[in-house]
Amino acid sequence: MNINIKAATAALLATATFLMAQPAIAEVYAQNPNLGNTPMEGTATFEAFGGKEGLVKIMDDFMIGLVADPRTKPFFDNNKQTFIKAMLVEQMCELMNGGCKYPGRDMKASHANMKVNREGFNALVEQFQFAMDKHNVPFSAQNKLLAKLAPMYREIETTTGDAVPPVFPKAE
Amino acid sequence: MKTIQKQAQALLCNSLLASAVAVIFATSALADELNYSNKLLLTGGVSQVEGAAGGGLTPWAVIGGYGTNNEVGGSVHYTYVKTGDYKLDTYGFTIGLFDRVEFSVAEQSFDLGKLRNKVTAGLGADVFGRNQLTQTIVGLKVRVAGEAILDADTWMPQIAVGLQYKDNDETDFIKSAVIGAKSDHGTDVYVSATKLLLAQNLLLNGTLRLTKANQFGLLGFGGDKHDSYQPMLELSAAYLLRKDLAIGAEYRMKPDNLRSPANDLLFGGANVVDLKEDDAFDVFIAYAPTKNISLTAAYVNLGNIATVKAVGADYGNQEGVYLSAQIGF
Numbered sequence: 001m002n003i004n005i006k007a008a009t010a011a012l013l014a015t016a017t018f019l020m021a022q023p024a025i026a027e028v029y030a031q032n033p034n035l036g037n038t039p040m041e042g043t044a045t046f047e048a049f050g051g052k053e054g055l056v057k058i059m060d061d062f063m064i065g066l067v068a069d070p071r072t073k074p075f076f077d078n079n080k081q082t083f084i085k086a087m088l089v090e091q092m093c094e095l096m097n098g099g100c101k102y103p104g105r106d107m108k109a110s111h112a113n114m115k116v117n118r119e120g121f122n123a124l125v126e127q128f129q130f131a132m133d134k135h136n137v138p139f140s141a142q143n144k145l146l147a148k149l150a151p152m153y154r155e156i157e158t159t160t161g162d163a164v165p166p167v168f169p170k171a172e
Numbered sequence: 173m174k175t176i177q178k179q180a181q182a183l184l185c186n187s188l189l190a191s192a193v194a195v196i197f198a199t200s201a202l203a204d205e206l207n208y209s210n211k212l213l214l215t216g217g218v219s220q221v222e223g224a225a226g227g228g229l230t231p232w233a234v235i236g237g238y239g240t241n242n243e244v245g246g247s248v249h250y251t252y253v254k255t256g257d258y259k260l261d262t263y264g265f266t267i268g269l270f271d272r273v274e275f276s277v278a279e280q281s282f283d284l285g286k287l288r289n290k291v292t293a294g295l296g297a298d299v300f301g302r303n304q305l306t307q308t309i310v311g312l313k314v315r316v317a318g319e320a321i322l323d324a325d326t327w328m329p330q331i332a333v334g335l336q337y338k339d340n341d342e343t344d345f346i347k348s349a350v351i352g353a354k355s356d357h358g359t360d361v362y363v364s365a366t367k368l369l370l371a372q373n374l375l376l377n378g379t380l381r382l383t384k385a386n387q388f389g390l391l392g393f394g395g396d397k398h399d400s401y402q403p404m405l406e407l408s409a410a411y412l413l414r415k416d417l418a419i420g421a422e423y424r425m426k427p428d429n430l431r432s433p434a435n436d437l438l439f440g441g442a443n444v445v446d447l448k449e450d451d452a453f454d455v456f457i458a459y460a461p462t463k464n465i466s467l468t469a470a471y472v473n474l475g476n477i478a479t480v481k482a483v484g485a486d487y488g489n490q491e492g493v494y495l496s497a498q499i500g501f
Contacts, residue, residue, distance in 0.1 A: 037325065118240035118271075129415060139414050140373055147324040147371035160241050160270075 032094060034106040036155065037148045039097045046096035048141035049132075055092055059085040062131035071123035074165035075114065095148045107155035115164035116157050125150070215321050215368070216268070218458055218468050219249035219498050222336050222388060223264040223278030224311045226364075228454050228470050228494055229424045230406040232377045233332035233366035235315055236276065237268035238463070238500050244269055247500035255492035257485070258477060259283040260390075264309075274334075276311040282390045287478055287485050294483025299350055305390050307340040313364075320366045320375075329367035329376075336360040338389035346392035350445060352433040353392025354399045358384050375418070379406040386430050387449060387477055395430035395447075402427045416460040424452045426475075444482050450475020454494060464501060470494035 040046075049055055063085055066076040076084070087110075093100035104110060125146065132142045217234045220226035225236030225247075237245025245268040253260040264278030285303035292298045313334035320330030336359065340346055343356040362381040369376065382401045384393040394400070404427065410420030432445035439445075456470035473491040 117242050119242060122240065139412070143373055143412070144371045150322040150370060151325040153319075153322045 032102055034104060035091065035094055035102050036107045036152045037095060039095055040144065040148070041097065043097050045141050045144045046093070046098040048138055049092075049096065049145070050135065050137075052089065052093050052098060052100065054135060054137075055089045055098075056085075058131050058135050058137070059088050059092075061134055062088070062128055065127040065130050066124065069123055069127055071120060072127060074163070075116075075120065078166070078168035078170060080168050092145065096145060107152050111156050111158065114166040115159040115162075117159050117161065117163045118153070118157060120163045121153050121157055216245070216247075216500060218466050218496060219247060219251065219264070219266060219276075219278075221251060221253070221260075221262055221494075222280075222309050222311065222338075223249075223262070223266060223276040224313055224334060224336070225266060225268070225274060225276075226379075227377065227408040227410070227420065227422045228456050228468060228472070228496065229422045229452055230377065230379050230408050231311075231313065231332075231334055231336075231362060231364055232320075232379070232408065233315060233318070233330040233364040234320055235268040235271050235274045235313065235332075236266035236500070237274075239268050239271060241271040243271075245501055247498050249496060249498040251494070251496040253472060253492065253494045255472070255474060255477075255490035257286050257487045258490060266311075272315050274311070274313040274332075276309075276313075278309045278311070279306065280309065280388070280390065281306045282387075284478070287480070287487070290483045290485040291480055294480070299348075300345065302342065302345060305340070305342045305345070307338055307342075307389050309336050309338045309389070311336045318365075321368050321370070324368070324370040327367070329365040331363065331365050333361075333363050335362070338385060338393075340389055340392055349433040349437055351386075351391055351447065352396050352430060353386060354394035355384075356392055358389060358393035360385060373412040375408075375410040375412070375420075377406075377408040379408075380404070381406060383427060384429065386427070386447075387474075388426075391430060391447070391478075393429075396433060397431045398427060398429040410456075410458070418458045419456065420458075421455045422453060426451055444480065446476065446479040446481070448476050450489075456494070464499055466498045466500065468494070468496040468498075 063076060063081055066072040087104040090100050091102040091104065094102045129142065216236055216238055217225040217232045220231055221229055224231035225234050226232035237247050239245025246266055248265045251262040261281045262278055264276060266274060266276040268274050282305040283303055284305065288300040288303060291300065311334060313332050315330060315332045318328050318330035339357045346353040346356060360381050360383040362379050364377060364379040366377045381404045383404055384401055386392055386395060404425040406424040408420060408422045410418045412418050426449050428449040430447035432447050434445050435441060435443055452474045454470040454472040456468055458466060458468045460466045472494040473489065475490065476488060477490050479485060479487045
């Protein structure tokens with residue numbers, strides 16, 4: 001082809017603009033400052049998860065997967081499981097605009113007594129995908145929720161070194 | 173002198189490749205034992221044709237392998253491209269360091285035996301003297317900003333800068349009057365921006381490359397039409413159907429530097445040996461049957477490569493299949 005200098009210049013400009021565009025984060029979470037992200041509009045995704053009933057079942061299997069996975073086991077094999085599952089149901093429900101109110105702490109505070117790295121964060125996402133798959137949540141609905149959760153790595157991850165699990169007594 | 177240097181280089185490259193393969197298989201056996209790798213499926217891209225992590229034709233801003241910011245990852249790959257009249261084999265390895273730096277080495281072998289036979293029959297002389305054109309590509313990529321996968325609440329893409337040093341082994345042929353390349357080696361420099369729009373299941377990439385390479389460097393660098401760096405735009409879009417399955421399309425601009433000196437020397441200026449270079453595009457499907465393996469199949473169109481109608485080599489538009497397998501850890 002004949003090199004199209006105009007197109008190339010436009011591309012260069014577009015790249016430069018892209019580079020200079022600042023992340024539009026730091027939105028004020030009007031509904032709930034502890035939620036970690038803004039809730040969705042509409043309830044289609046919430047319905048795809050089977051509502052709150054569906055979320056409860058998903059979180060039960062999610063927790064089983066988290067304890068079975070050696071990467072996440074140290075964080076979840078303790079007596080907080082029931083509490084964590086209940087918190088996750090409320091948080092996911094509110095994020096999906098399902099009419100709930102997450103009563104828990106923000107993501108920074110709730111992970112303050114441990115150190116989470118990227119391997120741990122990704123392992124948790126993977127186990128969450130397995131649990132959603134098991135309950136036949138459509139892939140696109142999964143990704144709509146994951147898009148709300150993924151940015152929370154900025155608050156949850158506190159190390160690029162070794163993970164440090166919280167110290168809680170084992171489950172009864 | 174050049175031959176000895178080439179042999180030493182080939183030896184070095186092969187032993188590097190062998191050690192990398194050994195390391196990767198040892199480590200992936202370990203990964204199998206643990207049955208986990210710590211990046212999400214397909215998020216490392218596949219190995220593009222020059223060895224960098226990306227789509228099939230284009231490097232992306234992602235760092236190859238399944239390592240996180242706390243780990244070293246890597247992959248080995250083999251890619252087979254068969255168009256109507258040519259064939260390209262590529263194999264190599266990629267090492268990803270802490271999701272920050274990517275180092276890659278790829279060996280390409282381009283088969284133009286069919287054209288050689290036509291030209292030899294037509295001229296009554298073998299001006300090619302070889303069926304294969306081979307080159308080594310050493311790549312380096314550094315992620316400079318952004319997080320393509322997890323920053324789902326911003327428009328900020330992951331950005332990487334990279335270079336690909338390419339050393340073509342067929343100096344005599346590519347600098348001969350048939351091709352007329354100005355050099356047998358060159359360095360491409362690029363910047364890539366990659367963004368996963370997670371809620372839309374869509375991954376977008378734009379790469380801007382400065383290059384003098386003819387047909388990826390397989391026909392050398394620079395020519396009688398142009399012998400300077402030119403900016404080339406490369407675009408990819410991939411739609412995720414499942415977490416282990418993606419479809420997409422790519423477009424890659426290529427320079428058009430070559431005009432065969434033989435046309436003036438032998439044919440009174442007529443464009444008998446047509447080396448006009450076109451842009452390339454592909455439509456692909458990528459599948460990850462397990463955490464460590466990804467398979468890519470594509471329809472690819474590379475446009476004209478070399479056409480010599482006078483001897484019956486009316487090769488025009490080179491379209492065909494692209495098949496690639498990658499083992500990552």
